[in-house]
Amino acid sequence: MKNNDFNKGVTLTAIGSFWWGVIGVIYFEYIAFVGHIEVVLHRCIWTAFFLLITTSFFSKWKIFFTIVKDYKILITLFFSGFLIFINWAVWIFAVANNQIIDASFGYFIMPILSVLLGNIFFKEILNLKRKISIILVIISITFLIFVSFNSIPWVGIVVALSWGFYNLLRKKINVDTDVGLLIESLFILPFALVAFYLIVQEGLNDFTFSNPSMMLLLLLAGPMTVIPLFLYVRGVELCGLGPTGMIFYITPTFQFILGFFYYNEPFSITKLVSFILIWIAVIIYLKDLYENN
Numbered sequence: 001m002k003n004n005d006f007n008k009g010v011t012l013t014a015i016g017s018f019w020w021g022v023i024g025v026i027y028f029e030y031i032a033f034v035g036h037i038e039v040v041l042h043r044c045i046w047t048a049f050f051l052l053i054t055t056s057f058f059s060k061w062k063i064f065f066t067i068v069k070d071y072k073i074l075i076t077l078f079f080s081g082f083l084i085f086i087n088w089a090v091w092i093f094a095v096a097n098n099q100i101i102d103a104s105f106g107y108f109i110m111p112i113l114s115v116l117l118g119n120i121f122f123k124e125i126l127n128l129k130r131k132i133s134i135i136l137v138i139i140s141i142t143f144l145i146f147v148s149f150n151s152i153p154w155v156g157i158v159v160a161l162s163w164g165f166y167n168l169l170r171k172k173i174n175v176d177t178d179v180g181l182l183i184e185s186l187f188i189l190p191f192a193l194v195a196f197y198l199i200v201q202e203g204l205n206d207f208t209f210s211n212p213s214m215m216l217l218l219l220l221a222g223p224m225t226v227i228p229l230f231l232y233v234r235g236v237e238l239c240g241l242g243p244t245g246m247i248f249y250i251t252p253t254f255q256f257i258l259g260f261f262y263y264n265e266p267f268s269i270t271k272l273v274s275f276i277l278i279w280i281a282v283i284i285y286l287k288d289l290y291e292n293n
Contacts, residue, residue, distance in 0.1 A: 009238025013247045016231030021254030025100060027224050029263070031217055032096040034206045038199060039096070039221065040089045042207065044192035046222025048185035054226065055182055063179050073173050074183070080169040081184030087162040088225075094155040100259030101267060106156030106163075107252035108278050109137050111245055112285055113164040121168055129288035136281035140274045148270040177233045178226070242289050249282065 031039055055064060067073055094103035112133045118124040126134070144152045170180060199205045207218050236244045256275075259265045 006239045006243075009235045009240075010243060010247065011235075012231045012238065013235030013244045014250060016228040016235060017248050017250035018254065019228035019231065021251035022258065024224055024228065025095060025255055025258050027220065028092055028095045029100075031221075034214075034218065035204075036089075036092045036096040038196070038204075038206060039218070040085075040092050041192045041196045041199070042218040043088055043092065043221040043225055044085065044185065044188045045196065046219050047225045048182070048189045048222075050222035050226050051178060051182040051185055054230075055179060058178075060176065060179050063176050064182065067175055067179060067183060073175060076169050076173045077175075077180060077183045078187050080166050080180075081187040083162045083166040083169070084181070084184055085188050087159055087166060090155050090158045090162065094159070098259075098263060098265050099153075099155050100255055100263060101265050101271075102153035102156045103159055104156065104252040104255035104259060105153040105275065105278065106159035107255060108249070108275075108282055109156070110160045110163055111248065112137050112281060113160050114167055115285075117164050117168050118171075122171070127288065129284050133281040133285040133288075136277050136284070140277035140281070143277070144270065144274050148268070151268055151270045151274070153271070178230065181226075181229070242292065245289050246286050249286070 028039065055061060067077075091103055094100060112130075115124070115126065115130050116134050119126050141152070141157070170177075173180075196205070196207075206214055209215070232244070232248075235247075260267055
């Protein structure tokens with residue numbers, strides 16, 4: 001039974017990671033003509049509505065109301081919601097502006113950054129391999145700063161930092177993943193609705209009742225966000241953080257492949273050197289995960 005659960009967890013995590021790395025990229029690239037601001041707003045709006053449906057379907061309202069009674073948790077979720085909004089917005093901006101490779105840089109360093117933040121804020125112990133991984137990431141970014149400042153993948157760094165601090169806040173309160181995301185989405189929702197209303201007033205919206213196919217396409221931003229999250233989180237529950245941490249690298253690997261080979265994004269020698277340092281850091285980090293799980 002345990003082996004079956006483990007195998008199921010690996011499969012779900014792999015599908016979730018593949019979804020983020022391939023399906024999500026292709027979808028958001030496909031609707032990039034809409035404009036990244038409206039796409040971000042639809043992602044916020046329809047993620048909230050989709051999570052309302054899943055919370056009802058999985059009968060999690062008791063968990064929801066338990067959480068909202070704790071004002072300290074609510075304040076934390078407000079700030080984590082702000083961070084996830086930044087993460088979504090910057091990532092969609094990257095996809096819409098042919099910076100998928102730069103975004104993949106952020107996904108490559110995310111787990112290593114989380115290790116560093118865990119050490120700083122939770123005093124988690126760093127072994128030698130993890131220290132080396134962190135040092136290589138720092139060297140990679142420092143190299144870009146001094147050799148070619150314009151080559152720094154700012155979107156990737158912002159994606160990694162926003163996600164790293166988001167995980168830090170969520171780890172602090174340790175609430176149900178999807179219910180927590182629902183509350184975060186509900187905090188974002190009023191701002192997103194007001195912003196969308198202003199876009200409609202200016203006549204700049206692509207989401208209209210006169211174009212049902214476009215409406216459906218933008219509605220998909222909700223499930224496109226929630227489904228891979230459900231798959232990944234369920235995978236973590238079944239097979240643990242170690243194996244899923246390794247499988248996660250499917251995401252940035254496919255993002256990089258799509259950006260370079262399919263969307264023909266520019267990739268300088270300077271960036272190649274920086275990425276090689278990151279890939280070495282990732283290999284060392286994965287070896288450590290494998291040896292300790």
